[in-house]
Amino acid sequence: MAEPDRGRRAHRVRLGAAAVAVTLLAPLAACGAGDDGGIPTINLYYTTEQNIQKVVDDCNAEAGGRYRIVYRVLPRAADDQRVQLVRRLAAEDTGMDILGLDVTWTQEFASAGWLLEWTGERRAEAERGTLAGPLETARYEGRLYAAPKNTNVQLLWYRSDLVQQPPRTWDEMIRMAQELRGQGHPYRVVTMGAQYEGLVVLYNTLVASAGGRIIDDDGTRAVFDEGAVRALEVLHRFATAGITTSSFSNTIEDQARLDFQSGQGAFQLNWPFVYPAMQEAAPELAEKVRWARYPGIDPGTPSRVTIGGFNLGVSRYTQHPDESFDAAACIRNAEHQKFSAINDGVPPTIESVYAEPEMAEAYPMRDTILEELKDAATRPRSPAYQNISTVLSAMLSPPSSIDPRETAERMREATQDALDSKGVLP
Incomplete structure (x- = not known):
């Protein structure tokens, strides 16, 4: 089952790299590389993925004794993963x-x-056939520092027994939900509105769909232009239209899935992990549910949906850089991305994989996913993103209290402080 973008981040102050380094460097001793009988051991630190050990085994077989990859499982929570990596990298752990x-x-x-x-x-191989959106997340200052392994986008899930055609815009979706409510049918639009990364993802998608920007292309200046203000208007209108769940401002991905599966919703905006989960937990409902592209802002202008996913980077402190690059390239190659998509539900970053016949059953919504990925939005690209996310989630919550222009101005000031490493995070 696909992970919901590792978006279940509790709202807490996220420490910057420098702060974590100062705080945690002292008590930590660097670890050795741990080679095995002269064969280099390549330690892969990666999130929980049920069948990735099979990929590791295949790559070890292909290596023919040049190296041996060992899968080291990171914690499930994204914040805990990041802290562990930062702590050990700050200690120059080999x-x-x-x-x-x-x-x-x-x-x-x-x-x-x-x-x-x-x-x-190596760069050419990592870029070959890789979708532009995921590839952009792996770049910094025009250079490639990671290879995209898997990606993700949210879709619109809707009850085909309640609506004949899916809404194409937020205004249309709001109107359809209100009409269903007036008719006494299930009507709610279920999605994530809690004060955490999922709310930032929702807002970022609305900003990109409105043609707006949060920060500039250089990642140094907070913008929050008219498109960003319009996104706030849409989010506030949605939150106050009487069509969300009563727990909207506290809802994260899995709660949204459960709310929709309970029959409360006519529409759900969520990641593809909801599809296999619904088939298992609510098969009768699953037969009525269809999917479509995420709704846009303006009629005739498609949405631009925020992508998630994971990249593979090679540590500066590795004692085996050549073998590490080769191993990473093997883990994320097209054959293994197909395997992971089919068996673990993580959408591929290599476009050709979507056309593979085996993908049809595992990913019946693959064409819609690929369509969104070809015109996807990325989150603000900045080394300060964790701080920016904390600022935005605090000021967007609860969405019903948004005052579009006033909120945009406050977010602009706070985001600029985050970019300049000033101020106290909420």
């Missing part, structure tokens, strides 16, 4: 070779000098 990085961390780790750059033929 026992870390390949790093599984949430797409929002790559720039932060690259700016701290913790990642080796992918260059030459």
